[in-house]
Amino acid sequence: MRNRFDRQLQQLNEELIEMGEHIEYAIEMASNAFATQDCEKAKEAISYDTEIDQQERDIEALCMKLLLQQQPVAKDLRLISSALKMITDMERIGDHAADISEMTLSMAGAPYMIKPDCIQKMAVETIDMVIRSVNAFVNKDLEAARWVIKRDDVVDELFDSVKNRLIDLINSNKENGEQASDMLMVAKYFERIGDHATNIAEWVIFSITGTHEDA
Amino acid sequence: MRNRFDRQLQQLNEELIEMGEHIEYAIEMASNAFATQDCEKAKEAISYDTEIDQQERDIEALCMKLLLQQQPVAKDLRLISSALKMITDMERIGDHAADISEMTLSMAGAPYMIKPDCIQKMAVETIDMVIRSVNAFVNKDLEAARWVIKRDDVVDELFDSVKNRLIDLINSNKENGEQASDMLMVAKYFERIGDHATNIAEWVIFSITGTHEDA
Numbered sequence: 001m002r003n004r005f006d007r008q009l010q011q012l013n014e015e016l017i018e019m020g021e022h023i024e025y026a027i028e029m030a031s032n033a034f035a036t037q038d039c040e041k042a043k044e045a046i047s048y049d050t051e052i053d054q055q056e057r058d059i060e061a062l063c064m065k066l067l068l069q070q071q072p073v074a075k076d077l078r079l080i081s082s083a084l085k086m087i088t089d090m091e092r093i094g095d096h097a098a099d100i101s102e103m104t105l106s107m108a109g110a111p112y113m114i115k116p117d118c119i120q121k122m123a124v125e126t127i128d129m130v131i132r133s134v135n136a137f138v139n140k141d142l143e144a145a146r147w148v149i150k151r152d153d154v155v156d157e158l159f160d161s162v163k164n165r166l167i168d169l170i171n172s173n174k175e176n177g178e179q180a181s182d183m184l185m186v187a188k189y190f191e192r193i194g195d196h197a198t199n200i201a202e203w204v205i206f207s208i209t210g211t212h213e214d215a
Numbered sequence: 216m217r218n219r220f221d222r223q224l225q226q227l228n229e230e231l232i233e234m235g236e237h238i239e240y241a242i243e244m245a246s247n248a249f250a251t252q253d254c255e256k257a258k259e260a261i262s263y264d265t266e267i268d269q270q271e272r273d274i275e276a277l278c279m280k281l282l283l284q285q286q287p288v289a290k291d292l293r294l295i296s297s298a299l300k301m302i303t304d305m306e307r308i309g310d311h312a313a314d315i316s317e318m319t320l321s322m323a324g325a326p327y328m329i330k331p332d333c334i335q336k337m338a339v340e341t342i343d344m345v346i347r348s349v350n351a352f353v354n355k356d357l358e359a360a361r362w363v364i365k366r367d368d369v370v371d372e373l374f375d376s377v378k379n380r381l382i383d384l385i386n387s388n389k390e391n392g393e394q395a396s397d398m399l400m401v402a403k404y405f406e407r408i409g410d411h412a413t414n415i416a417e418w419v420i421f422s423i424t425g426t427h428e429d430a
């Protein structure tokens with residue numbers, strides 16, 4: 001029985017890693033489409049979200065099966081219920097990749113007057129956070145999870161700096177308003193991706209220690 | 216057999232109406248919390264999202280049962296598969312109500328210098344769109360669905376006007392920047408709620424006519 005349970009837990013880990021990779025791919029696709037104003041890629045990123053939604057359903061079904069069939073207790077119960085919560089945050093990250101791509105489409109009418117470099121940095125940081133948070137779950141790595149939570153400060157600082165720069169641009173010239181406010185939205189979605197990666201890391205800590213550490 | 220199927224379809228309608236009411240409640244709660252800077256209510260709106268997520272799961276399970284057990288064809292198949300798609304948009308509306316409340320919490324540090332009246336108007340319009348789109352599904356009302364799709368123009372106009380006003384405020388005084396950019400985000404979430412209500416209405420039209428009418 002335990003052997004079968006272990007195999008099912010192994011399957012859960014593998015599916016989480018796969019979902020993590022798909023999310024990484026979605027953010028990268030959305031980020032590239034945004035940087036290069038590539039509408040075809042943006043549309044691809046939007047439709048890719050359906051795949052991530054489906055993965056959430058599949059993992060959810062697996063977790064429910066494990067909970068009902070195996071009636072796990074203590075650590076195993078925490079592990080599975082944490083996975084159940086994590087996938088909600090993972091799915092939301094997929095939503096935000098689609099949101100970013102919707103913004104890319106609505107900004108397609110005009111070339112960028114404002115360079116989106118700093119937003120690209122946010123993309124790199126958040127992709128890193130997502131990968132590390134999922135790996136922390138799979139490897140039961142408390143330190144890695146804490147690292148992710150700490151790292152969110154960097155994303156928040158990047159967001160504040162993007163925001164201030166965009167506010168300056170609007171303040172200095174109203175003609176920047178339309179594009180700057182759209183870029184602000186994109187930056188906000190990346191900042192939210194960082195929040196969700198932080199939530200994932202908090203669930204990792206809960207699954208290992210049984211307590212919730214607030215950042 | 217058909218009688219039982221009809222009863223199950225009736226149940227599907229009832230659950231959709233209930234989910235619609237919960238979403239309406241969530242937007243109202245988020246909108247009031249935002250208008251009055253009520254952090255307790257904002258937190259309530261955020262945790263309420265879990266309930267909406269659960270409803271999506273329940274309705275999804277019912278749809279899957281109907282598809283597998285009854286193997287419906289033609290109109291019934293369209294009806295159930297449209298319901299399956301609709302609930303994804305309904306769930307996203309719940310997410311946005313939570314997003315708005317997150318913004319309310321992060322804006323709690325300072326009283327509003329900018330009156331959020333126009334955003335309140337967006338709230339009223341989008342709540343109306345959501346209710347009407349769900350009712351259109353239940354009553355198979357093609358005209359009501361088309362009305363919702365048309366109505367999204369009003370929400371888009373309101374958003375543009377909020378955006379322009381906020382850009383003006385930032386342009387005239389940089390000190391407005393922080394609050395104006397936060398409010399812009401809130402307005403954007405309401406605009407997205409309007410988009411999702413439009414998607415729901417498009418699924419209603421598909422469920423009745425079998426074709427997708429793009430706005």
